[in-house]
């Protein structure tokens with residue numbers, strides 16, 4: 433039986449606005465749609481993994497407020513174990529998301545709030561749960577030392593580690609060395625390496641640099657092109673994106689990939705199979721509005737995989 437995925441990450445409430453373009457400073461722009469819903473990269477990836485068929489446990493922190501209750505309701509609806517996530521006095525965070533109504537592209541500002549109070553000692557207290565997981569899945573919406581602590585506990589216990597370095601921040605070689613799988617998008621790979629990442633060749637060059645700095649396997653997500661899988665001693669392999677319908681909202685596509693990838697990995701699929709699974713999950717998610725609500729169920733992913 434597949435072991436659980438432990439997600440060490442954020443929850444925030446997403447306030448998503450659709451408009452024809454971004455407003456300028458000092459400008460008021462009429463929009464065409466609004467939705468308030470569950471978000472945060474950690475929670476989105478937890479929902480994606482759970483809907484893809486994995487057993488998921490969430491280690492985060494919430495405020496004692498309406499957004500915190502939204503998190504718990506969201507996780508309960510998808511069978512995600514929230515027993516490691518405590519409440520605190522800091523309010524739950526939120527994100528403002530602007531979605532281009534024509535292309536589905538997005539721009540985000542996130543204020544992490546309560547989840548950013550999660551400290552390394554809190555992660556250590558959850559050590560037994562981390563050690564009993566099959567996969568630890570983390571992002572960068574928590575303090576860096578908190579994430580590093582979780583990755584280290586997992587690594588020392590032989591638990592596979594996945595780090596989605598988003599939102600992008602400079603990372604030490606020590607941190608990169610704790611990632612069995614590092615999953616940046618193009619802009620994150622560019623920020624981490626200082627190299628341009630606009631083509632498949634440039635993505636591979638950046639991935640090789642990140643592997644030279646310690647990451648074992650680097651998967652650069654390339655949006656509509658798919659994902660480039662780079663592992664030591666092997667040629668880079670492009671896993672093509674899936675077209676599952678008209679693109680409505682690309683927000684959370686990377687989360688769909690990471691959650692789907694982690695779920696497939698935890699059930700024993702190879703890295704390339706897991707990357708295909710992740711691409712299928714992401715491909716469906718962009719045809720729907722929102723982040724966590726857009727994540728597909730296992731049957732939909734399997735149907736698209738054929």
Ligand code: RIB
Nearest residue numbers: 471472473527542684723
């Ligand atoms: O990856 C998308 C997510 O980034 C959104 O849900 C938003 O909350 C930000 O964290």
